[in-house]
Amino acid sequence: MALTRSFKETVKERAQEDPAFRYALLAEGVDALLSGEVEVGKAILRDYVNATVGFAKLAEETGIPVKSLMRMLGPGGNPSARNLFSALRVLQQSSGTGLRVHAERKPPRSRARGSASLIRKAG
16 A cells, blocks of 8 residues: 655645745635635645744744634634734745735625735845
């Protein structure tokens, strides 16, 4: 039987090697949150944190305890806006990117939906 690597290991390795993948992962996590897919967005952001800065560094930079960060991005987590945006600020700074949200006009029967895009900061 062939040995397989864990999904998390694969994501971590790819994120460390491929800046475009790393940026897309962050944008996809935020886009999922904006689309109302909160559990999916939190899972993607959790994978992003594990693959990049790590929860210890994120806790240090945000002033939010490690366990609280892990809980808020976990399956049953319910992050406050303050904590979520604080974490996103640090993730943007550490990756050298900026998130930009724009509104899209939808037909009257559907809900308006925003989307996130990443802007690579110069310098």
